Amino acid sequence: xxxxxxxxxxxxxxxxxxxxxxxxxxxxxxxxxxxxxxxxxxxxxxxxxxxxxxxxxxxxxxxxxxxxxxxxxxxxxxxxx
Numbered sequence: 001x002x003x004x005x006x007x008x009x010x011x012x013x014x015x016x017x018x019x020x021x022x023x024x025x026x027x028x029x030x031x032x033x034x035x036x037x038x039x040x041x042x043x044x045x046x047x048x049x050x051x052x053x054x055x056x057x058x059x060x061x062x063x064x065x066x067x068x069x070x071x072x073x074x075x076x077x078x079x080x081x
Contacts, residue, residue: 013050013051017050020049020050021043022042024041024045024073028041028042028075032072033066033069033070037066041062044080045070045075045077045080055081060080
């Protein structure tokens with residue numbers, strides 16, 4: 001008998017967020033965003049893309065501040081702010 005649990009799916013979602021977040025972080029750093037800020041912005045965009053979670057107020061401020069560079073990295077999402 002096979003049982004399907006919801007936990008592995010959540011872990012898959014978390015894995016997707018981490019994998020996508022790392023890729024986004026690399027693009028943001030390459031575009032010129034400082035590493036600590038790029039990490040926070042990448043996490044926000046990855047969570048927005050994977051689970052439609054809106055950014056925190058701190059993340060929104062960073063997204064607003066670095067919006068030209070986020071656009072340069074081709075990671076801008078119209079509903080982020």
